[in-house]
Amino acid sequence: MTWGDVGAGALRAALPLALWGIVSAAYAARERDVRLLGSARWSALAAFALVLLAAVSMAAALLGHDMSIRYVAENNARATPAYFSAISLWAALEGSILLWTTILAGAVTYVAWRSTRSLPRLATTALAILFAMLSFFLALVVTPAADPFVRIDPAPLDGRGPNPLLQDHWLMGLHPPLVYLGYVLFSIPFAYAVASLILGESGDRWIVATRRSALVAWALLGVGIVAGAWWSYAVLGWGGYWAWDPVENAAIMPWLAATAYLHSVMVEEKRRMLRSWNLALVIGAFSLTILGTFLTRSGVVNSVHSFTQSAIGPLLLGYLAAVLAFSFGLLLWRLPRLAETGQIGAPLSREAIFLFQNVLFVAATAAVLLGTLYPLAVEAISGDQLSIGSPYFDRVEVPIALALLFLMGIGPQLPWHGASRATLERQFAGPVATAGAGAAVALLLGLRGAAPVLVWALAAFVVATVVQEMWRGVRARRMLHGESPATAFASLFRRSGRRYGGYVVHVGIAVIAVAIAMSQALSVRAEATLAPGSSMEVAGRTVTFLGLRDVAEARRQQVVADLRLSDGGELSTALSFYPNATSAIGSPGIRSTAGDDLYAILAAYDARGHAWATIQVRVIPLVSWLWIGGLIVGIGALIAALPAAKASERRRAVVLGTPRGAPVPAAEAK
Amino acid sequence: MTSRAALVVGIALVAVALAIAAAPRSETQGERVARLAAELRCPVCQGLSVEDSPSDTARAMRALVEQRVAEGRSDDAIRAEFRQAYGDWIFLSPPLLDPRGLVWLLPAAAILAGLALVATRLGRAPPAPAPTADQLALLRERARLEDAIE
DSSP states (O other), X not given: OOHHHHHHHHHHHHHHHHHHHHXXXXXXXXXXXXXXXXHHHHHHHHHHHHHXXXXXXXXXXXXXXXXXXXXXXXXXXXXXXXXHHHGGGGSSHHHHHHHHHHHHHHHHHHHHHHHOTTOOHXXXXXXXXXXXXXXXXXXXXXXXXXOTTOBOSSOOSSOOOSOGGGGSOGGGGTHHHHHHHHHXXXXXXXXXXXXXXXXXXXXXHHHHHTHHHHHHHHHHHHHHHHHHHHHHHHHSOXXXXXXXXXXXHHHHHHHHHHHHHHHHHXXXXXXXXXXXXXXXXXXXXXXXXXXXXHHXXXXXXXXXXXXXXXXXXXXXXXXXXXXXXXXXXXXXHHGGGGOOOOXXXXXXXXXXXXXXXXHHHHHHHHHHHHHHHHHHHHHHHHOOOOOOOHHHHHXXXXXXXXXXXXXXXXXXXXXXXXXXXXXXXXXXXXXXXHHHHHHHHHHHTTOOSHHHXXXXXXXXXXXXXXXXXXXXXXXXXXXXXXXOHHXXXXXXXXXXXHHHHHHHHHHHHHHHHHHHHHHHHSOEEEEEEEOTTOEEEETTEEEEEEEEEEEEOSSOEEEEEEEEETTSOEEEEEEEXXXXXXXXXXXXXXXXXXXXXXXXXXXXXXXXXXOOEEEEEEEEETTHHHHXXXXXXXXXXXXXXXXXXHHHHHHHHHHHTOOTTTTOTHHHHO | OOHHHHHXXXXXXXXXXXXXXXXXXXXXXXXXXXXXXXXXXXXXXSSOBTTTOOSHHHHHHHHHHHHHHHTTOOHHHHHHHHHHHXXXXXXXXXXXXXXXXXXXXXXXXXXXXXHHHHHHHTTOSOOOOOOOHHHHHHHHHHHHHHHHHO
């Protein structure tokens, strides 16, 4: 028995378990049957174990170069290094769907074992819905179009190897799993939302129950997108990181919709408003994850990610249509029960800012969707071919992003209901003065054009509001509890992680905004054809071309250009020739510093005598802060997702028999 | 510095900086080439512009733009040359004054509609009587403490 048999068998055994899970969880919820619930939970665990076994089998088959499996033969070669063999699990469609299914099975198991202990109807109904989704994907992976374990007979001696772009950089091991984790974890809030509709609940229990999974999904998708931008920057050789490519759009759309959702749920929790809106947002964000997969895997739109095209397009489209019809149908049916009780306050109240923010985020999402699908629609209607790329998206999205940065600064500073003039002055004096300083810095850095200067001003504004909030929080804790500044600062995060973690995320976004503005506005490019030993000047730096060398590896041939920088540092950039690629793949040479990146590519060279090479050099300011900003966002989200300290302290207090409330200093304040 | 003075100075600084940054200035030839090349699609890439793409085709097209700019041709003449060779497809954003320009209008319309919808629902809650400065400071401190402890 080979790994292929194990994997194929495991997937086929998991499908009936998932189907049984739908039935048993649904009945358990309805009849309050504990035995059926137990059965559903074990089905989840067994299905997860089987799917995981299938994924491990595929990884083992890839590592063992088992060319009798078609997926391995098409995406692996004997010369592929172990790391790139293992991560070829997601190098093409079938493997990606397998990874997706594995994560989904994990999510089902998490909900089954974590949330259904006392048979709550909401969680148990959500579990049935998650089982239904898992069943769809398990049915998909055993159809011939998406089955990763299909045999090839006779087995070729060697495989084609992974797509060259996918065996060039370690980030390929990070970016796709993060994005998939983000995509798939949105299934949990979606399943709870649908369960809440089915049960006719009118409260926000589904939001509270899925707060953490929504946040984690959002953060993983966000960090995954930044990792993808970094990969694009480090591999594709164009000195950029975001091209509004359809797959990039497919990833950013659910993230934008989910960002709107994470904020608008706060309005529902505090003000009992926006119930149907939040349900619609979570359904929308989840549907966009499927739409993205469909768009990019069906070959409907061209993309750098269309590594394979497949017949599963119609199946995914059918699934998307079913999800949309079912969930929006439910929403319409339950609309009468979702009446609003709260009211919006003044235009300068926190809830009003959240609403404006939601309008802008939804518009930003819709514009990306429109720009992605518009060429298809125009071609279908008139036959005209049309391109929509970065000039369109930049012009539409940049103003929205600027407005959002502004709201990000003012929203957290405003009280619910509304603010008086005195409050406004007190809250905004420092931040607005800092914004002025930010604008001045932008001018001194040589930025011209309103947008990048505004980005500096708004980023300074946002960071100042956060610093002011933290400063005041620390001061309050020191006054009340006599804590040292460091302890007070730490306890802000420990006790109100959701709030202060959110501020950290805002700082990360401000850092990203500045990095984008600087790297877009002030990047300098130069190109020269050089003989060995001669130099070119770019942005005050000298780059000397030392010469070319040929490097032969088992999996590829490389031509490497060695460069010396004016500070004595050395850098090399290469063109790689893979047996399965028609054109050469460039590997940029990148020297990163905190201030800027020097980014060099070998554009052309003398193949006969190595007598010359055309070198393109870009100096890109602050671009590494984009990745750092992504990391800050991830850390902030982690802080916000961690359980607050108070719950565990109270539990301890109860266990130890301390009178409740005694150690909680809130009593003093009240 | 009082709060109000800080606000005024900050807003004034931002306004002046924006006015300086947005002031019209003459474009260098290199900037013109970059701007025009960014409008053009690299025909052999997936959605990258001629300015961004390192491919041979894009570099050749960029060289042509550079040559035309050096010859003193107008923006429209250069665009027309590419339109004739490739059709509208070669431009990365659709024409504005054209039925296909709807794609520009829709996002703006969506934002305006959304903002109008929110605006009609604003301020329905009766405004609370304005508290005095002292009450306000007390309330704010309390809210902050509650939040910090929460």
